[in-house]
Amino acid sequence: MVEPLQLQTAAWALTTALELSLFVQLLRRKLARIYPFFFAYLLSAILQSAGSAALYRYPNIDKPTFWKIAWGMQGMVVTIRALTLVELNRKVLSPYIGIWALGRRLLLGVAAVVIVYDLLLSKGQWQWLVLNGVRGLELAMAAVIVSMLLFARYYRIPVSPLQRALAVGLCLYSTFYVINYSLLEKVLQQYAVLWNFLGMFAFIASLLVWIGAVRRYTAVEEVRAPQTIPAELYGTISSEVNARLILLNRQLMQLLHLENRGQ
């Protein structure tokens, strides 16, 4: 029977191989220039894998130093992932100036609320602050991705297949991290190796989604900026449309009201 640790090592090797494959694909398709933060994120993930392998080669290293290096690398990767997310949001929404201005505030608000809620769970204990902070950031990233996609759907903003794949990969990994960490924290610590393996599996799934999208990428995917109308005109029409919507809603309410009276 295969030992869990062997499985984990195999998953680690597979992850690195997929990371390198994606790295090459991004360079070949010239996507590193279009999505520089995503490229940097992938690079940081590869460096983290190499750094972790190097750390395990020195078993005599003291625990606090090990902890600091490991979390330092993790912090770097999470920060670059957050920047990748900003890049993705900008790519999708910024061609639409008004929508981007509104969406930026909305998405920042969503992220802030989620992070603050998660940090409040630490109850002032600093050792939990770091761990909960990372979880909060992961959950905030997932919430921002979903909000952005819902926002784009509402306004019928086109999201290219590659952007969609990036969003799905980032979101799935982040949500899995949150579920994994929250369950592992209190309930399932005896299955730590299994959960670590599943965490890697989630990342492998994300990598496969990204590789597939990059392979299918065509330059036609890039969206052109739409034609704009003056802001004042939008204001006028927007007010008119709103008034009309209110009227329709009021008519419906009257129908409801009178119908109730008629019963």
Next chain:
Amino acid sequence: MSLPVIFLVLFAILLVVLLSWALRPPAREPRPALDVFEALRQSRHSSRMSHILQALEPHDTEFLRSSGHAALMQTIRRQRRAIALSYLQQLQDEFEMLLEISRLLAVMSPEVMTMEELERWKLSLAFAANCAFLRWKLRLGLQPFSGFALLSNMAYSFARRLEAATTRIAEAAVRTAEPAGPWHENPGGF
């Protein structure tokens, strides 16, 4: 595991569900911009409310009962319920069309009014809920009702104002498009 952490896990699961929903193609394909504005110029169903309500006047059917034609009265009332349901559908379509226009405007505008967008989101939720509620009440058997002349007039007045405003947007869009020439690259857009 504490309750707040359970909430976090549930929220994460909800996000995955929402993600899969957000990635689904929309139920209806968006209409090209030109079609939307064309639709806005067409006559509105809400302006016909007075006619619909006149047809649902209770006295129209009550006299049939007193003259001994109860079965006929029931038939007429059933038909009128069907009319009311159809009318409700038209109101909903009109509401959705207006929402589509507002979305299109927001996408084209360099500045979006947050409060108006929020107001629209709230309205669309309230309208959808009320519509569903009224539709079910009608199906279960609606009593005729009356007295909507004022509302009908209001609807007509708003329709006129909106028509004038859309004419302005069309003119402005043409003016903006003329010098640069991207108009020709975007045949569906304004």
